[in-house]
């Protein structure tokens with residue numbers, strides 16, 4: 001079971017949805033969130049933060065370590081920002097913040113083809129999905145690199 005959590009960034013302009021895998025981590029483990037706009041005003045501290053294509057998530061590492069040791073039996077030193085993000089314990093719900101919205105917009109044009117030519121629709125859809133994933137990898141989104 002995954003609980004969804006929405007967090008607003010420090011400047012207040014953007015919001016991102018998070019997944020907390022198996023509810024191991026409480027949402028307080030996400031100490032601060034910086035969108036590409038407000039992240040330019042802070043220094044990246046790799047011991048508590050993860051950078052993802054302009055976004056920065058700052059974790060409460062003390063809390064994260066405490067929970068990981070207590071609930072997962074993982075040695076405290078293995079609990080890093082990358083661990084929290086890549087293992088899904090406190091990560092984007094989507095591949096990147098705002099992905100679902102983007103998909104909706106991009107897909108609309110393709111869905112219009114369905115009525116006219118179903119065969120072409122499936123081809124277009126497949127091409128779009130492949131091109132999209134290649135683009136996200138190229139843009140450098142962290143979760144796209146893991147796929």
Ligand SMILES: [Zn+2]
Pocket residue numbers: 009010011012013014034035036037038039
């Ligand atoms: Zn912001």
